[in-house]
Amino acid sequence: MTEFLTDRERIIRVLLSSQEPLDVYQIRDAAGLDLPPSEIYDELEHVAKTLKRQGLKLAVVPARCRNCGYEFRDRERLKRPSKCPRCHSERIEPPRFYVRR
Template identity: 75%
Template sequence: MSFLTDRERIINFLLSLREPVDVYEIQRVAAPDLRPSDIYEELEHVAKTLKRRGLKLVVVPARCRQCGYEFRDRERLKKPSKCPRCRSERIDPPKFYIEH
């Protein structure tokens, strides 16, 4: 019987996907014992692990539901709290997938 770490479960889940997912889907399927904030933190480490393996964690930027603003040049993986253009807090979280 093999036991995987949270990070390994997240990587395996992302590798099995055909389309990007947000942290809530990752939490539901691969890491139900982690909070979304913990998953964002794990994803930062996942990106480093994947880079060593010659893979890349791709981030589909978060979007404002109100005006459509895309948070393209964002360093942090976490979902932004407010839109800088319209000040709306209705933000779709970023989505993630692994590029081979």
């Protein structure tokens, strides 16, 4: 049955069934998608709108610098930041996503 779902429907299904927040790599693997991370982030923008219409919310665990621990809390974009503003490290843990009811 999953073979007839769109990429967005697969992503939504994975997020709804997950017990923990997932990053784009985990979402891609669980949904069986063959898309680069940048396209998964783009799909998540649309998934957020779809979930909102259903009375749900795409929640984000913010990206975090692995070097100094800085959290990117007030970011509007879903994509992983490229560099830490505090220590300038590029070792950034990607944001993770989950659905909040």
